[in-house]
Amino acid sequence: MYHMTDIYDRIDGYREPVIELQRNLTAKVALGPLNGGTGEHEKMDLISHLLRDLEPDMIQEIRAPDDRAQDGYRPNLVAKWQGAEQGSAVWVLAHADIVPPGNLSLWQSDPYRIKVDGDRIIGRGVEDNQHGFVSAYLALKAIKDSGASLKRSVGLIVVADEETGSRYGLCHILKHHGDLFRPEDLIIVPDAGNEDGTMIEIAEKSMLWLKFTVKGRQCHASTPQKGKNSLVGAAQLILALAALKEKFASSNPLFSPPVSTFEPTKFLANVSNINTIPGKEVFFADCRILPEHDLNEIIETAGNIVSKVAAETGLEIEMETDHRHDAPSPTMADAPVVAALQTAVRTVTGREAKPMGIGGGTVAAFFREKGLPAAVWSTCPDTAHQPNEYCLISQVITDTKVFATIYQGDLSG
Ligand SMILES: [Zn+2]
DSSP states (O other), rough: HHHHOHHHHHEEEEOHHHHHHHHHHHHSBBGGGGGSOOOHHHHHHHHHHHHHHHOOOEEEEEEOOOTSSGGEEEEEEEEEEOOSSOSEEEEEEEEEEOOOOOOOOGGGOOTTTTTEETEEEEEETTIIIHHHHHHHHHHHHHHHHOOOOOOEEEEEEEESSSSHHHHHHHHHHHHHHHHOOTSSSEEEOOOOOOOTSSSEEEEEEEEEEEEEEEOOOEEEOOGGGBBHHHHHHHHHHHHHHHHHHHHTOOOOTTTSSSSSSSEEEEEEOOOSSSTTEEEEEEEEEEEEEESSSSSHHHHHHHHHHHHHHEEEHHOOEEEEEEEEEEOOOOOOOOOOHHHHHHHHHHHOOOOOOOEEEEESOTHHHHHHHHOOOOEEEHHHHHHHOSSTTTEEEEHHHHHHHHHHHTTTTTTTT
């Protein structure tokens, strides 16, 4: 018989293994072709060795063909450990790829050589997404090393291409190996979170980027009657588009803000001088729509507003969809994965974690699109993509305990 406290004690001593893993992972630069790299091969080799050290019952490399990458493919890894009990498996997905460091002058140290400063480990990728991998991995290691038998079946998935669209990562796996996952499994994506680990992301808003082109007639500013001022038209249109907020005003407490948002953002430069009446404007709006709304309905309503303003002003106005992502159905707030995370967080930290929605765009959406309830969770300072990205060793250790608790959790609950 084992006690969870033995496993927790073991994990409390994991400062050095956390640093060591972070050091080695950070040194293997994993940039996708769109980020100026050749892929995740070297880092995946290291991860493959790490996974094999824990003697998985199954380990599989899944290669997604990609001509731009080294050897013509992008590597993905899936490993699974059989649990002692029947029932739903736990899957934890982390991504191997990173984003480039950006302007190096903003870094206080080499992004690919970690710097340890007290509780802090600084380096590109240490949070996004090595924190997730390291904690899910060390949780398994702690259980194995303690001699306890693993209760649930646990799968670790390490994917390529998360930062540049997931086509060669999770999308490829779901398309060709979707039968690995069952809807009753607990799928956790530790790729976003908050400082105290109380945010469980289960839903996201749809994203809709609209482009508006307003065409008038350019002329000298002293004779406005000879032209049609496109800037005035664009201003009118921006104000008129506020009607979208009123029409699609429903509220959903999972989200902050709890409503759909329709924000005019980028505005292209028009004339370069003050004494010319502009004849053409181009601007964009970034709309984040609650998942209960149909984007087609939003587009239709925006189109009607455009027609109305065009008729009123005598300007020609075009609207195009620059980009759209329709949010999949959310993971339910009472899904087993949410309950398992809440119980484990409560056990380890005493805090109450809450299911929430975000403005858009996590890799978990691809699971949800396939009807697989997935939750995004971690305890992190949220420094992803920043210069001097860091993670806190204490938070990695907390998350390791949370994962160990879930792996050994009560399968009936
Ligand atoms: Zn990430």
